Every structure is written in structure tokens, then in C-alpha cells.
Amino acid sequence: xxxxxxxxxxxxxxxxxxxxxxxxxxxxxxxxxSFQLAFEQLYAQTNGLMIDKVVGIESRGFIFGAMLxxxxxxxxxxxxxxxxxxxxxxxxxxxxxxxxxxxxxHKDAIRPxxxxxxxxxxxxxxGTAKAAINLVEKLGGEVVCILFLVELSFLNxxxxxxxxxxxxxxxxxxx
Amino acid sequence: xxxxxxxxxxxxxxxxxxxxxxxxxxxxxxxxxSFQLAFEQLYAQTNGLMIDKVVGIESRGFIFGAMLxxxxxxxxxxxxxxxxxxxxxxxxxxxxxxxxxxxxxHKDAIRPxxxxxxxxxxxxxxGTAKAAINLVEKLGGEVVCILFLVELSFLNxxxxxxxxxxxxxxxxxxx
Numbered sequence: 465x466x467x468x469x470x471x472x473x474x475x476x477x478x479x480x481x482x483x484x485x486x487x488x489x490x491x492x493x494x495x496x497x498s499f500q501l502a503f504e505q506l507y508a509q510t511n512g513l514m515i516d517k518v519v520g521i522e523s524r525g526f527i528f529g530a531m532l533x534x535x536x537x538x539x540x541x542x543x544x545x546x547x548x549x550x551x552x553x554x555x556x557x558x559x560x561x562x563x564x565x566x567x568x569x570h571k572d573a574i575r576p577x578x579x580x581x582x583x584x585x586x587x588x589x590x591g592t593a594k595a596a597i598n599l600v601e602k603l604g605g606e607v608v609c610i611l612f613l614v615e616l617s618f619l620n621x622x623x624x625x626x627x628x629x630x631x632x633x634x635x636x637x638x639x
Numbered sequence: 640x641x642x643x644x645x646x647x648x649x650x651x652x653x654x655x656x657x658x659x660x661x662x663x664x665x666x667x668x669x670x671x672x673s674f675q676l677a678f679e680q681l682y683a684q685t686n687g688l689m690i691d692k693v694v695g696i697e698s699r700g701f702i703f704g705a706m707l708x709x710x711x712x713x714x715x716x717x718x719x720x721x722x723x724x725x726x727x728x729x730x731x732x733x734x735x736x737x738x739x740x741x742x743x744x745h746k747d748a749i750r751p752x753x754x755x756x757x758x759x760x761x762x763x764x765x766g767t768a769k770a771a772i773n774l775v776e777k778l779g780g781e782v783v784c785i786l787f788l789v790e791l792s793f794l795n796x797x798x799x800x801x802x803x804x805x806x807x808x809x810x811x812x813x814x
Binding site for chain 1: 649669
């Protein structure tokens, strides 16, 4: 758990709706020192892993996801909201508090047997991350790490990701 | 103009609608070699510039934008679609083919006098880029470079950006 990173994250009450404390990483990103430090600590979590593709989940997962791909000498694969990717896609639905949402990946983004790191900025309920795992596995990829900047452990997202190598830098144990 | 980069970009006809040839950079991103090469060539365009903040435009502008910020020892600032940024924002509207859209930036993202590089993957009509310039200048920032991966010069986007330092790696002169 990184105290140094956490103090650069801003707490915004009642966003996106009343009663939610939003953990805002833009204050961390805009400061060159905390931005570099957060990246170094994320990258350190990948120590020794051979990665062919880094999957970044739209849209905040693109930020550190692309940087991780560069430093790992991997390709970068954007996993996007429906209708954004122009070629043939696989789609996976996941549950929201009310209703469903979905994400997509290009069918040719990952080849069978490739080792994949999935990155998103936030692990909340784990619904998006589980959908991302399913998509990578549909394409024959092997999910070797799921790496988050921030985890809201009081939402028990890790329960949906059992059996996988899940890492995060910063944890919030309560709302 | 980079031929080597261009050959990694996929042409997808009739996306997002009939008659549009979509220039798909996901094929470039997923290949570690072309991904690194494109980044190196983008970064080379910033030669000698002192940059305090890199603004990346949601969401594909986050990819190389974050990498540029890291290598320039700058902060990274996401410029986002309306309603996504949790703290106090400035908003700017721009014209679409039919109707209007808008983008937002946090008011505290840039301090007066800071030198700013704006990055997006695509320069099309220039509407989004001009709105991005206006937002940076509203906050007192100085736009020292606007850097694109792909330019569709037949849409004359540069006309909206006159007087600014506009650069792109790859140009398409016709649909």
C-alpha cells in the first residue's frame, strides 16, 4: 500500500452521485513527481513477468496501460465501450447497479497463447475486470496479471477475480 | 510523413458510417515495434520544447499523451467528455456535422504561465483541437505545441489552428 501515492489522490464527495466518495487521480497525474512515482510503482509490480500485450480498459486505463506496454516492450490493446472499435469485435456484458453495460475488444488484438496484462485505474466491484478477463480468454490469451492503481476493497471486487494474479497500489477499505 | 507508420494503420471502410474510411490505429498499437516507433517519432517532434503539462484528449489521446508526459517530465492532464471530471471544470463547445459537442478540463489542471502540449491521435476538422486550445488558454496556459499522430489534411483542420505550432506524423490527403 503506497501512502505516498494516496496523498496525491483527491477525494471528491457526492460524485458521480450523492453518497459516493470519488477517488480522483487527476491530481496525481498532473504532478510530474507523483505521476512518475505512481508509474514506477505500477511497473515494479510487473517484475519478471513476460508480457506480449497490455490491455487498457477505456478510458482511464489507457493512461498507465500505454506506459506499461512501452516499458514492457509489449503491444497495447485498447478495450473499449461498445461501438467504438471499427473492425470485428468480441463483446462481453457485465452487471451495473441498475442494468447492464458492455465492453469490446478487436478479435485480432490478441493471438492464442499470448501473455496478457490487464490494466485499469480502479478495481471496484470487479464487474468490468471480470468481463475483460473473459474477453482475453475468448481470444485464447493468458491473463498473467491484472493491475490496478486504486482498489476499493470494501466492494469485494477481488472475489470475482479469484484464481488470478491481482495487484493494486492503493487501497480504500471504506467509503 | 512517416511511411513506416502509415503501413501499420488499418483502413476500415464505412465506419462509423457509410462513405467514411476510418483510419484504425489499433493495428499500430498492438505491434510492439510499430508502437515504439510511433512513440519515438512523436517524441522527436517535441525536440527542445520545455513542457509543464501534456493535455491528452479523451480517449485515444490518453495513450501517447501519457507516454509523452512521462518522457517530457511533465504532468498529464486528461481533457474529457462532459460529466466525467469530478471537480470544478471549464467547458468548451464545438461544432459537429450535426449539432454540438463539448469537452471539459479541471480548472486546477493548469496554472497560469505553464507551457502546454496538446495531444490527440487525430486531426480531422480541427473543432476539438480548437476547443482544447481555448480551454488551456482560459486557464492561462501557453499552448506551445499541438501534436497529432494522424492528420486528415483534406478536411483542412489546420485552418482552425492558425498561429499555433501544429505537428502530425502521418497525413491522408484524401478520403
